[in-house]
Amino acid sequence: MIKVTIDDVEIEVAPGTTILNAARQAGGDIVPPAMCYYSKLPGTGGKCRTCLVEVAAGSAADPRPMPKLVASCSTQVMDGMIVKNKTSERVHENRGGVVEFLLINHPLDCPVCDQAGECHLQDLGYEHGSAKTRFREERRTYAPIEIGNKIKLHMNRCILCYRCVHVANQLTDKRVHGVLHRGEHAEISTYIENAIENDFSGNMIDVCPVGALTDKTFRFKSRVWFLKPMEAECACEKCSGKAVLWMFGNEIYRVTARKDKYGEVETIDDKTAWICNDCRFDKKDTIKWNILGPRKIDRHSVISQGKYATKNDQNPQLLR
Amino acid sequence: MAKKLLLEHADVPGIASYEVYRKHGGYASVEKALKSMSPDEVVEEVKKSGLRGRGGAGFPTGMKWSFLAKPEGVERHLVCNADESEPGTFKDRYLMEKLPHLLIEGMITSSYALGARRSYIYIRGEFMYVLQILEKAIAEAYANGMLGKNILGSGYDLDLVVTPGGGAYICGEETALLESLEGKRGNPRMKPPFPAVKGLWGNPTVVNNVESIAAVVPIVNHGGEAYATIGIERSTGTKLISASGNLVRPGVYEIELGLSVEEFIYGDDYCRGIANGKKLKACVPGGSSVPILPHYLVTKTANGDQRLMTYESLADGGFATGSMLGSGGFIVFDEDQCIVRNTWNFARFYAHESCGQCSPCREGTGWMEKVLYRLEHGTGTLEDIDLLEQINKKIEGNTICPLGDAAAWPVAAAIRHFREEFEWHVKSPQEAQTRNYGLIQTPLEA
Amino acid sequence: MKAEHPQAVNEAPIDFSAHTMTEIQRVIDLFPAGKQKSAILRILHFVQEEFGWVSVGAMNRVAQILDIQPIEVYEVATFYTMFHLDPVGKNVLEVCRTGPCQLVGSDDIISYIEQTLDIKVGETSKDGMFTLKTVECLGACGYGPMLMCKYKFYEHLTKEKVNELLDAMRDASQS
Numbered sequence: 001m002i003k004v005t006i007d008d009v010e011i012e013v014a015p016g017t018t019i020l021n022a023a024r025q026a027g028g029d030i031v032p033p034a035m036c037y038y039s040k041l042p043g044t045g046g047k048c049r050t051c052l053v054e055v056a057a058g059s060a061a062d063p064r065p066m067p068k069l070v071a072s073c074s075t076q077v078m079d080g081m082i083v084k085n086k087t088s089e090r091v092h093e094n095r096g097g098v099v100e101f102l103l104i105n106h107p108l109d110c111p112v113c114d115q116a117g118e119c120h121l122q123d124l125g126y127e128h129g130s131a132k133t134r135f136r137e138e139r140r141t142y143a144p145i146e147i148g149n150k151i152k153l154h155m156n157r158c159i160l161c162y163r164c165v166h167v168a169n170q171l172t173d174k175r176v177h178g179v180l181h182r183g184e185h186a187e188i189s190t191y192i193e194n195a196i197e198n199d200f201s202g203n204m205i206d207v208c209p210v211g212a213l214t215d216k217t218f219r220f221k222s223r224v225w226f227l228k229p230m231e232a233e234c235a236c237e238k239c240s241g242k243a244v245l246w247m248f249g250n251e252i253y254r255v256t257a258r259k260d261k262y263g264e265v266e267t268i269d270d271k272t273a274w275i276c277n278d279c280r281f282d283k284k285d286t287i288k289w290n291i292l293g294p295r296k297i298d299r300h301s302v303i304s305q306g307k308y309a310t311k312n313d314q315n316p317q318l319l320r
Numbered sequence: 321m322a323k324k325l326l327l328e329h330a331d332v333p334g335i336a337s338y339e340v341y342r343k344h345g346g347y348a349s350v351e352k353a354l355k356s357m358s359p360d361e362v363v364e365e366v367k368k369s370g371l372r373g374r375g376g377a378g379f380p381t382g383m384k385w386s387f388l389a390k391p392e393g394v395e396r397h398l399v400c401n402a403d404e405s406e407p408g409t410f411k412d413r414y415l416m417e418k419l420p421h422l423l424i425e426g427m428i429t430s431s432y433a434l435g436a437r438r439s440y441i442y443i444r445g446e447f448m449y450v451l452q453i454l455e456k457a458i459a460e461a462y463a464n465g466m467l468g469k470n471i472l473g474s475g476y477d478l479d480l481v482v483t484p485g486g487g488a489y490i491c492g493e494e495t496a497l498l499e500s501l502e503g504k505r506g507n508p509r510m511k512p513p514f515p516a517v518k519g520l521w522g523n524p525t526v527v528n529n530v531e532s533i534a535a536v537v538p539i540v541n542h543g544g545e546a547y548a549t550i551g552i553e554r555s556t557g558t559k560l561i562s563a564s565g566n567l568v569r570p571g572v573y574e575i576e577l578g579l580s581v582e583e584f585i586y587g588d589d590y591c592r593g594i595a596n597g598k599k600l601k602a603c604v605p606g607g608s609s610v611p612i613l614p615h616y617l618v619t620k621t622a623n624g625d626q627r628l629m630t631y632e633s634l635a636d637g638g639f640a641t642g643s644m645l646g647s648g649g650f651i652v653f654d655e656d657q658c659i660v661r662n663t664w665n666f667a668r669f670y671a672h673e674s675c676g677q678c679s680p681c682r683e684g685t686g687w688m689e690k691v692l693y694r695l696e697h698g699t700g701t702l703e704d705i706d707l708l709e710q711i712n713k714k715i716e717g718n719t720i721c722p723l724g725d726a727a728a729w730p731v732a733a734a735i736r737h738f739r740e741e742f743e744w745h746v747k748s749p750q751e752a753q754t755r756n757y758g759l760i761q762t763p764l765e766a
Numbered sequence: 767m768k769a770e771h772p773q774a775v776n777e778a779p780i781d782f783s784a785h786t787m788t789e790i791q792r793v794i795d796l797f798p799a800g801k802q803k804s805a806i807l808r809i810l811h812f813v814q815e816e817f818g819w820v821s822v823g824a825m826n827r828v829a830q831i832l833d834i835q836p837i838e839v840y841e842v843a844t845f846y847t848m849f850h851l852d853p854v855g856k857n858v859l860e861v862c863r864t865g866p867c868q869l870v871g872s873d874d875i876i877s878y879i880e881q882t883l884d885i886k887v888g889e890t891s892k893d894g895m896f897t898l899k900t901v902e903c904l905g906a907c908g909y910g911p912m913l914m915c916k917y918k919f920y921e922h923l924t925k926e927k928v929n930e931l932l933d934a935m936r937d938a939s940q941s
Contacts, residue, residue, distance in 0.1 A: 448811065
């Protein structure tokens with residue numbers, strides 16, 4: 001085990017651990033935000049730059065500070081490394097810069113976006129954003145397109161985290177979408193009119209940190225904070241069958257995988273509990289599910305800012 | 321006239337052919353290395369030579385070679401970076417077109433030193449005619465036993481392939497180049513791991529610039545120590561300089577490092593001064609990404625010392641009053657040139673060439689281009705100049721690869737030295753459409 | 767700023783000439799077995815030489831040849847700017863617009879070609895003979911202004927030289 005200090009918190013982790021994962025092991029507010037890194041998808045990370053941290057001392061052997069901020073998701077810890085995240089003014093400033101970059105072309109259409117309330121860009125904007133934009137130019141716009149009959153792509157909202165491309169590469173046998181063009185014209189697309197038809201394509205929605213990929217069966221049905229998340233399971237041949245049902249009364253509005261406080265699909269029985277499209281899009285009847293009880297949602301989310309973080313969680317019926 | 325180590329025979333008729341090249345001492349380094357030196361001895365000579373990477377970063381080549389991982393049973397590669405795309409730089413094209421066998425000879429000797437048995441030359445797609453020259457030369461080298469199995473009876477085998485890009489500046493970044501060579505988009509990789517550990521197809525790989533590889537030939541022929549006697553301080557050997565812009569005689573020159581900048585611009589053997597009898601306004605001495613210097617800092621440093629064509633002297637004064645030798649893309653501006661227009665032009669270049677992978681570069685380069693467009697076209701504000709500086713600082717150092725810095729530096733330097741010209745564009749937009757600002761005053765005159 | 771490429775229509779793979787196929791096989795064989803994808807850029811150049819541009823049908827064929835998914839070809843072809851993904855004129859004039867060329871008058875050359883051919887940058891002349899594009903630095907900075915057409919560099923351009931060049935290209939394309 002090696003020792004690393006992040007914002008004055010000392011942690012012991014296994015060699016090869018990244019700074020971000022070391023911080024996650026400790027938990028709390030020393031954890032840098034991550035928009036593109038996704039621990040369950042090898043190959044992700046390094047792109048969004050929101051997880052930049054300052055390395056005040058490289059290691060016990062070589063305690064020199066690193067000159068540049070580093071991406072904590074793809075930098076491994078060294079024994080005796082000292083990292084500054086929330087205690088670094090430089091990090092705060094530059095993370096603010098990254099958030100500004102991510103927002104200049106973002107439509108800020110949260111009032112009509114299904115992701116609102118569970119959007120990581122919203123959280124970042126809240127924590128690091130400015131109330132005013134300095135971008136005087138016309139925003140980059142794309143018409144929304146359908147990719148598959150159950151998934152809508154709003155490229156305007158995309159931050160190019162590449163997570164959905166990794167899902168397609170790693171969970172499906174034939175990738176039909178990817179990143180096209182380059183620079184500020186880079187976009188997620190199928191290039192040709194094409195549908196993403198695959199039993200696991202719906203997981204792209206779950207990994208999307210923003211509202212770029214949304215569930216068409218749930219579009220404009222309800223704000224997520226009006227729904228009650230319930231942990232449920234079903235016997236499914238294709239997937240784990242372990243999901244969260246987003247309910248209003250006895251009606252299932254939406255089905256998602258079970259996600260942890262970093263927005264990542266949980267590991268259950270040593271496996272990432274991705275869910276299949278049947279469970280996600282077609283099982284909207286409570287008969288098909290064994291409902292286990294209310295689901296705890298992490299503090300950062302808007303969902304938890306209202307009534308759902310109260311003791312009513314113990315008795316969901318009171319909410320109706 | 322200075323000593324020429326690379327271009328000595330560039331004007332010999334037929335030198336692009338194997339026969340003529342061989343008659344003029346070609347492939348001597350291959351014979352010497354393969355017959356009388358161990359691979360490590362070749363690496364040692366390159367270390368002794370003090371050769372620094374000629375692609376722009378100036379990292380010592382011998383040291384880069386010594387980082388190459390050599391695990392048992394894993395193939396290693398040498399990849400030549402011939403993706404010459406930095407605006408102002410056209411020396412590698414000249415060298416490859418004139419002396420294709422010099423590059424091939426350097427590839428063989430260097431591959432031998434590194435224990436690579438499959439090496440590649442990645443050339444930018446626009447240089448397709450140069451690729452064809454190289455393919456022909458490679459075929460000649462195979463036919464004459466310089467490539468393929470058991471070269472010169474030494475037991476050393478090498479295959480050499482030349483392959484094109486498709487139009488992407490970013491592929492000059494070594495990990496983007498490797499991605500492209502694997503047939504993918506040219507997205508730079510996250511480092512570590514560095515190519516020396518995990519490069520082409522996951523194998524340990526060295527990526528070197530054309531000129532660096534060519535320089536290995538005279539280093540092996542004459543010895544590293546002899547090479548190191550040329551030049552001054554840590555700038556050893558000769559360097560190809562691509563001179564462009566408003567010069568009487570632009571072109572590619574091989575100089576001994578340590579030549580004065582004044583001699584290079586005005587000397588009879590070199591560029592012969594500013595074209596059309598105009599005055600010098602500014603100079604970008606090392607390719608478009610290095611800081612621009614105003615006329616009063618080109619031939620002299622801020623201390624009043626003579627500025628020399630070396631890594632150290634061009635960087636004298638840091639970014640405040642200095643620049644960089646970079647790739648040797650020496651761009652000269654006469655008094656009629658508009659710095660705002662040129663800065664916008666370079667910003668547009670970097671926005672166009674950003675791969676779009678990481679947010680600061682993807683969004684920041686495009687944003688800077690748009691703000692500079694406004695300043696150049698008469699709708700900018702004074703706040704825009706400050707905004708540019710702020711965007712700049714948020715890009716610099718925060719990106720996956722050096723393209724972010726390359727995009728940020730020219731804008732920062734232009735504002736640093738030419739702020740009054742930017743302000744004039746804002747305050748007198750109509751006038752700025754009809755005439756150029758002219759020379760800025762030196763701080764002493766002001 | 768609108769997205770440049772709306773979704774294209776899918777097309778069946780098209781056939782390449784015997785010459786192109788021979789060349790494709792030659793460059794695939796330059797790489798180790800299983801690394802055939804490394805040949806993709808050279809192959810796209812061959813395709814463009816044969817057809818003048820790179821269509822969806824051509825890219826789908828390249829995917830078959832390399833045994834990869836079509837999206838992998840689209841991703842690559844859209845990244846590299848040399849590939850024309852829409853039909854173009856018989857001669858594509860790619861004029862360098864970057865700094866060093868601009869210092870020696872590339873802006874004037876671009877507007878002169880626009881005037882002469884009565885087209886704007888990005889457009890094709892009515893007779894289908896010329897498409898005008900501007901490109902970033904082609905590595906001929908000491909010899910500007912310059913343009914590239916069919917992989918050939920034309921340097922030290924003046925208005926007179928442009929006239930001669932356009933005439934010569936017209937003659938060559940008509941004969």
